[in-house]
Amino acid sequence: MPSSASLIAFALICLGMVLTPGPNMIYLVSRSICQGPAAGLVSLGGVALGFVFYMLMSALGITVLVMAVPFAYDLLRFAGAAYLLWLAWQALRPGGRSPFQVRDLPKDSPRKLFTMGLVTNLLNPKAAVLYLSLLPQFIDPSRGVLLQSVVLGATQIAISVTVNATIAVTAGSIALFLAGRPFWMTVQRWLMGTVLAGLALRMATEAQR
Numbered sequence: 001m002p003s004s005a006s007l008i009a010f011a012l013i014c015l016g017m018v019l020t021p022g023p024n025m026i027y028l029v030s031r032s033i034c035q036g037p038a039a040g041l042v043s044l045g046g047v048a049l050g051f052v053f054y055m056l057m058s059a060l061g062i063t064v065l066v067m068a069v070p071f072a073y074d075l076l077r078f079a080g081a082a083y084l085l086w087l088a089w090q091a092l093r094p095g096g097r098s099p100f101q102v103r104d105l106p107k108d109s110p111r112k113l114f115t116m117g118l119v120t121n122l123l124n125p126k127a128a129v130l131y132l133s134l135l136p137q138f139i140d141p142s143r144g145v146l147l148q149s150v151v152l153g154a155t156q157i158a159i160s161v162t163v164n165a166t167i168a169v170t171a172g173s174i175a176l177f178l179a180g181r182p183f184w185m186t187v188q189r190w191l192m193g194t195v196l197a198g199l200a201l202r203m204a205t206e207a208q209r
Contacts, residue, residue, distance in 0.1 A: 002139065025164065027117065042113040046113070048160070050124075055156075060146075135152050135153065
């Protein structure tokens with residue numbers, strides 16, 4: 001099992017990332033606004049399945065990597081910090097766009113909604129980097145790599161599903177609120193960008209395990 005400190009730190013990073021606009025959030029919000037909250041929740045089911053796939057694949061891959069590459073943690077740590085800084089810039093850069101800006105999409109069947117949610121997540125670079133670059137550095141090889149990978153992955157999935165389900169249900173109300181309040185849309189972007197930049201700095205300066 002991962003230590004409590006590692007679990008909490010990883011959970012905070014997952015929370016910061018899920019609140020940062022990316023392919024999954026943009027797709028779920030668009031679906032919820034255009035086709036209703038139920039469509040957003042069906043799409044979220046596909047997204048969640050994609051996370052399960054990433055979790056299982058990374059758990060097996062990380063186990064092999066730790067055994068084969070002694071310096072893998074440092075490489076992954078710096079790669080993860082660089083990616084968080086890139087996400088922070090995407091939120092803070094001039095002209096950055098909020099995912100709650102309304103987009104028009106055609107109505108789709110539940111099967112297609114689920115499939116598109118799955119495909120969107122499997123092709124989402126943020127999900128891939130989360131599992132390949134961020135998750136490994138919170139693993140202590142002396143505690144059992146495979147079990148820690150599964151526990152951390154399950155934590156990420158629980159946070160992502162909870163937050164995204166809440167967003168899917170309330171997307172219409174949030175979009176309506178922000179539509180006439182550009183100031184709050186800017187605050188949302190800057191808050192997330194600042195949090196991610198802080199997490200990246202912490203990650204980059206963290207002592208090597």
